[in-house]
Amino acid sequence: MNTPVWDDGNWHPLPHLEGNLEGEFCVVGLGGSGLSAILELLRLGRTVVGIDAGSVAGGAAGRNGGFLLAGAAKFYHQSVAEHGPALARRLYQATLEQIAHMQRETPEAIWPVGSLRIAASEEELQDCAAHLKALRADGFEAEPYEGPEGQGLLIPSDAAFNPLQRCRTLARQALEAGARLFENTPAHKISGQEVQTLQGCIRCQKVLVAVDGRLEHLLPELKGRVRTARLQMLATAPVARRYKRPVYRRWGYDYWQQLPDGRIALGGMRDAGGEAEWTAQNEPSDTVQHRLEALLHQLGIEAPITHRWAASVGYSANGLPIAEEVRPDVWAIGAYSGTGNVVGALLGREAAWVLHGSRRPGAVLLT
Template sequence: MNVPVWDDGSWSGLPRLEGDLEAEFCVIGLGGSGLSAIQELLRLGHTVVGLDAGWVAGGAAGRNGGFLLAGLAKFYHQTVLEQGRDLARRLYQATLEQIARMMSETPQAIRQVGSLRIAATAEELDDCQAHLEALQADGFAAEPYEGPEGRGLLIPTDAAFNPLLRCRMLARQALERGARLFEHSPALCISGQEVQTPLGRVRCRQVLVAVDGRLEQLLPELQSRVRTARLQMLATAPVERRFPRPVYRRWGYDYWQQLPDGRIALGGMRDAGGEAEWTTEAEPTQAVQACLEQLLSQQRIEAPITHRWAASVAYTPTGLPIAEEVRPGVWAIGAYSGTGNVVGALLGREAAWVLHGGRMPGAVWLA
């Protein structure tokens, strides 16, 4: 129970931090965004220590649905309306380029098969049309879709991936290049020059907190702008091939993909859980899991359920992520509102350049 389908049991683990270390930078959080930042800092020639309270990708980074979607949490036409066409277009293009970069970094973990946004109601189908028209108006690839999954739109540039495999590959690469990474080493006290853990301490020039769920607990300054929720998933034994692309349905509240071996990874139904799902607890619940089983049945999937799991993710009221200096010398990125796989990796790279003292070429968030 509470083991994601992505976990094949092959990770040998990393040591706890014991004693004092020095490095130019300390990165807290060994998920997709933190590891992306560490990789970029190493490329820029810096020394880095990375810490995680659990294990590599033990949070949402290794427990999500495995979608690589361009853009932000809100659909493209909504982003255009709220943020302006110029910024929306630059952000979308930057995430497209980030997907391509991720494919080049860890090709074994990623399949660029596109994604489907499927409407559950006539109102949502109208919104899919507005989404499609906005993407096409700005020259981005998208087309109307009607098929066994339903009606909506197809975005061919999106991808599906194994999130845990990718993070573990990045961690191994970082270790080979000289990064010092530690698991089960929670940050108890964070300043711009020092991070204390239960058994050790890192002295450094600056700190990057790259955490999604529970970000507001680690940095209480963000409590008025960040709120953590629980996302739940399940997976089945292999079934016949039915879903060549990941499916995003009912405004993103339901989502699933079929893995290369035929297993179905399905999640969502957070709204069915109501206020109880606004929690920092990350254990599956009977109520939401029952709804996920109903969704599975609605898709006519008949197979034993082999995995059930949950993860903590953070949301902001605007849907825009946190990306800022929250204390002198302490930067934070996170709160991706449920879609952090691409944006988080992009922000990790941009944050690394800020720590480096420059601006990443093409940066859209941190200049």
């Protein structure tokens, strides 16, 4: 069992690439960031070929917890301290605007309900207060929270969504706009003017590698700066309504939300797996799954477990994503440190403008 709760089984697979193609740009990776880049390039009037080693959003983009959180991977007050107030504020504002853009693109897949950060200790509760203070100081929405989930803070501008539904919708939009997309087409060799696959070749002007997990395997020059980890989740049969908003708890190591049909999607416990979770394998492990079950019982949820799944994501040392030209005319974006749904989509759009030979107005990370 390694199927995410998001998969309704209605996707019609895309073909794999056979033979040679030409296009102005090639995007490697058909997750949220790659598809956002493809759509932005199409809006700019460019021609694009997109490939993925698996299926559309078959990696972490369609196998995550379904959180749309503003900001970088670090909590806002941590970002201010580590990245500086100017960058932290600009990035937070840009991700707020990106969430709004995503709602306009795929309204049926997004639930604008906010999010909760819930403390699991007195120390974390004090940190929530610091988090709240920093957000309010810079004019961002946040409120202290106390409710059935616990104590912490409410961030009204965040959202929840179905990540796989969104990506598949974006892929359909891209195909309708003229993109050529191919599944089950791993990149074998990448240069700025050519991407070779096992059964074909794409000749182009520039390449964007939009891959999160295993990015350092695809581009070995990033080893030491990017490290792949496994994130695991499970889901239950529907239960009575308990949670209005997605919940981030225990410094983000535990997270869950209740879907519109009543099912609970719960993930985390990566720290319980220790070093074994720093792996490119994406099969669920007994150690972490048992801990997730224990958390489910701790929350008082006794419904049958219907899904278990895992995905690979990339972490960077400083919590900021990779966004750079790593080879001549080969750009890479990834290593979102577990929170790539918003930042990844934003970076995809920024990267499209860079490939186009310009700068996206308001760009934050690729300027």
